[in-house]
Amino acid sequence: xxxxxxxxxxxxxxxxxxxxxxxxxxxxxxxxxxxxxxxxxxxxxxxxxxxxxxxxxxxxxxxxxxxxxxxxxxxxxxxxxxxxxxxxxxxxxxxxxxxxxxxxxxxxxxxxxxxxxxxxxxxxxxxxxxxxxxxxxxxxxxxxxxxxxxxxxxxxxxxxxxxxxxxxxxxxxxxxxxxxxxxxxxxxxxxxxxxxxxxxxxxxxxxxxxxxxxxxxxxxxxxxxxxxxxxxxxxxxxxxxxxxxxxxxxxxxxxxxxxxxxxxxxxxxxxxxx
Numbered sequence: 369x370x371x372x373x374x375x376x377x378x379x380x381x382x383x384x385x386x387x388x389x390x391x392x393x394x395x396x397x398x399x400x401x402x403x404x405x406x407x408x409x410x411x412x413x414x415x416x417x418x419x420x421x422x423x424x425x426x427x428x429x430x431x432x433x434x435x436x437x438x439x440x441x442x443x444x445x446x447x448x449x450x451x452x453x454x455x456x457x458x459x460x461x462x463x464x465x466x467x468x469x470x471x472x473x474x475x476x477x478x479x480x481x482x483x484x485x486x487x488x489x490x491x492x493x494x495x496x497x498x499x500x501x502x503x504x505x506x507x508x509x510x511x512x513x514x515x516x517x518x519x520x521x522x523x524x525x526x527x528x529x530x531x532x533x534x535x536x537x538x539x540x541x542x543x544x545x546x547x548x549x550x551x552x553x554x555x556x557x558x559x560x561x562x563x564x565x566x567x568x569x570x571x572x573x574x575x576x577x578x579x580x581x582x583x584x585x586x587x588x589x590x591x592x593x594x595x596x597x598x599x600x601x602x603x604x605x606x607x608x609x610x611x612x613x614x615x616x617x618x619x620x621x622x623x624x625x626x627x628x629x630x631x632x633x634x635x636x637x638x639x640x641x642x
Contacts, residue, residue: 371639372408376578378569379628380587381414384605387623392428399629400431411572413437413565413595415551417481418445420502435572439520440591442563454571456563457517459545466521467511473534479506479522480514487514494524494554521558528553549591566594586631588612603631
């Protein structure tokens, strides 16, 4: 037993735990180890899918002792047991719906995630940059030729205004089918309704027997706002979008200043040694 027994810390990955250079600081690693040594449950909650986050787990030897939330909340995976715990696919008519979106917005392309494969339709510079950063290869296909089911789709365009139009279109046409949120201004993530980071953090907490007063979340993106809403005390790094900083109880130094370590220091004052 330690001061953090029964406490869950859920952190976003890119630009929160991962800094702007694509690294996890040693200061973050030491603080996470201290948190877990004192009984804490450490969870990563990311928009990345299993196929690219498994690469990160191996490359970075990521320090987790709780299930990982993937695909913006559509998947929960226990890497310790190599077991999928929860999975919510896009509805069967998603290809038809996305074809309508792409007809209405002919500038937009997307990535579709199916099992261990990524399929791309009308890839653009945003697609190429995103796949390169995630160490993935996208297979160009027509929408009709893409296998299903999809775990998520990422709509992409270098003009965020175009993506806002696509977001409005999706939510107006099928409001009960999809969650549609930005992970950054050029990536619009589409998951099944109810598949978001907030619901998934709550699922992990319930699975581990963590009460609502012992859930703490940190993230920088708009897709992190749902998990900040279920946090007993919510945190955002200084590099967050303004809407995220406004949603957080505590604004930390940036991801380049080991914000997760700063969060753990804050929790150490909230849970003093007995």
